Amino acid sequence: VYHLNTPKQGLDLEKLHREFIAHAGLNIGLKGSSLAFLPAMLYLQQGPLNEISAGGMIRHTIKEESKYTGLMKETAVLLGAYYRVGDAFIPSFMFEMANFALGISYDVNMSSLKEATNGAGGFEISFKYITPNPFRYGKGTKYTPMM
Known part of the structure; x- marks a missing residue:
């Protein structure tokens, strides 16, 4: 929840509405494959x-992370x-290396706004830091995370 106290803004001191955000995602790996689906x-x-x-x-893993030392980091490409709803279709591409990702996407305008923009959408570039998963290596593995 953002703007919990509904602060006043602007010259007319209009109250800013609270903003509620919910998001969810999964990483569904295909056993024995370098592919995963991320809805x-x-x-x-x-x-x-x-x-x-x-x-x-x-997600297609190009290079796997080293299993015992964790020194070699995973590299992957993502396409999706x-x-x-009611606004845009967004094709996306992302490249992941170690704990970083660089992505590019394009909003294909599908709403009535496309008339005002002559059908032009917009590019978006994203940069992401991927926090290491402390639960990835369970008991019985030879690798113990340094962090």
Whole structure:
């Protein structure tokens, strides 16, 4: 929840609506394969406005992480698409290396706004830091995380 105390803003001191956000995602690996499916959804609501997005990406591991030392980090490429209900179709591409990811996506405008923009959408570039998973290496493995 954002703007919990509904602060006043602007010259007319209009109250800012609370913003509620819910998101969920899964990482479904295919056993014995370098592929995984990552479905995701997002729900936002602020005052009378809301947004729902859903979609997913296919993740292909190019280089696996070293199993015993953890020194060699995983490298992967992701390709997928999302749909923002009533607004846009969003094809996406991402490259992951170690704990970092760089992505590019394009919002293909599908709403009535496409008339005002002559059908042009918009590019988006993203940079992500992936926090290490402390539960990835369970008991019985030879690798003990240093952190």
